[in-house]
Amino acid sequence: MKQAIHVRGLTKRYGDVQAVAGLDLDIEQGEVFAILGPNGAGKSTTVEILEGYRSRDSGEVSVLGADPARPTREWRSRIGIVLQTANDAAELTVRETVRHFARYYPSPRDADEVIAQVGLTESAGKRVRQLSGGQRRRVDVALGLVGRPELLFLDEPTTGFDPEARRQFWDLIENLAHDGTTIVLTTHYLEEAETLADRVAVVARGQVVALGDPATLGGRATAKARVAWSEGTVETDTPTATVAELGRRYGGEVPGLSVTRPTLEDVYLRLIEHPS
Numbered sequence: 001m002k003q004a005i006h007v008r009g010l011t012k013r014y015g016d017v018q019a020v021a022g023l024d025l026d027i028e029q030g031e032v033f034a035i036l037g038p039n040g041a042g043k044s045t046t047v048e049i050l051e052g053y054r055s056r057d058s059g060e061v062s063v064l065g066a067d068p069a070r071p072t073r074e075w076r077s078r079i080g081i082v083l084q085t086a087n088d089a090a091e092l093t094v095r096e097t098v099r100h101f102a103r104y105y106p107s108p109r110d111a112d113e114v115i116a117q118v119g120l121t122e123s124a125g126k127r128v129r130q131l132s133g134g135q136r137r138r139v140d141v142a143l144g145l146v147g148r149p150e151l152l153f154l155d156e157p158t159t160g161f162d163p164e165a166r167r168q169f170w171d172l173i174e175n176l177a178h179d180g181t182t183i184v185l186t187t188h189y190l191e192e193a194e195t196l197a198d199r200v201a202v203v204a205r206g207q208v209v210a211l212g213d214p215a216t217l218g219g220r221a222t223a224k225a226r227v228a229w230s231e232g233t234v235e236t237d238t239p240t241a242t243v244a245e246l247g248r249r250y251g252g253e254v255p256g257l258s259v260t261r262p263t264l265e266d267v268y269l270r271l272i273e274h275p276s
Ligand SMILES: Nc1ncnc2c1ncn2[C@@H]1O[C@H](COP(=O)(O)OP(=O)(O)OP(=O)(O)O)[C@@H](O)[C@H]1O
Pocket: 014, 017, 018, 019, 037, 038, 039, 040, 041, 042, 043, 044, 045, 046
């Protein structure tokens, strides 16, 4: 499979702050890739460098086969971007806004089709300023999609979405991925990364501190299980045997029984506290 993004030894400093400190990244075409990390870890700086909107100090970067430090119009038209800040063309209607942005691209998607994809058909004739925060965010996503991008960057795309809107958005991302769009998203919602991403990178202090499938990241799949019941807790490699033993001890139902493995959040919090 071809690479969409290749980064080696990326660095960026703002005055005294080393925002990106030797970051490596490889993202395949067609992958959904999530970048996780605490506030100030260097995620946005990295993504802005990849998008061609911020200069780097050093390192090797290739995005869709080109160096984003020298963006061409043709290269930009192959990339979709959904930034953290909402758009401000608020006096236009949703449909007018999407049509307006569609004109910048050589082979845009149909505006009404994109509006339907983000679940805004009923609001297509409304002015953007009349929409709720979550609905405006969907307009942002529509603008990222309208150019039919090969590569879509989404910076915290579902901030402000209600749970139902978030689920609908996840379906949309899955459909885009199914059609072959490469998707790079930053998020603070670990459930979002776990649901959507083929792979995740955890970034801390400007470097990738863990990389992999969210189901196995940081040894998650092989970690000990925690068997808890109303009178105790045990961490064990053999939870089935432990539960069987408890069943014998209680002569039937074990009160308050649960068996759990570390969540992505458990692993994530450990990684950003004690990066290996
Ligand atoms: N334009 C700038 N000028 C000076 N310092 C900056 C600038 N942009 C970012 N920084 C600093 O660089 C570091 C990395 O910031 P960045 O925005 O890349 O982090 P982030 O991981 O995206 O954080 P968040 O999750 O809060 O969006 C932070 O310490 C930040 O204060």
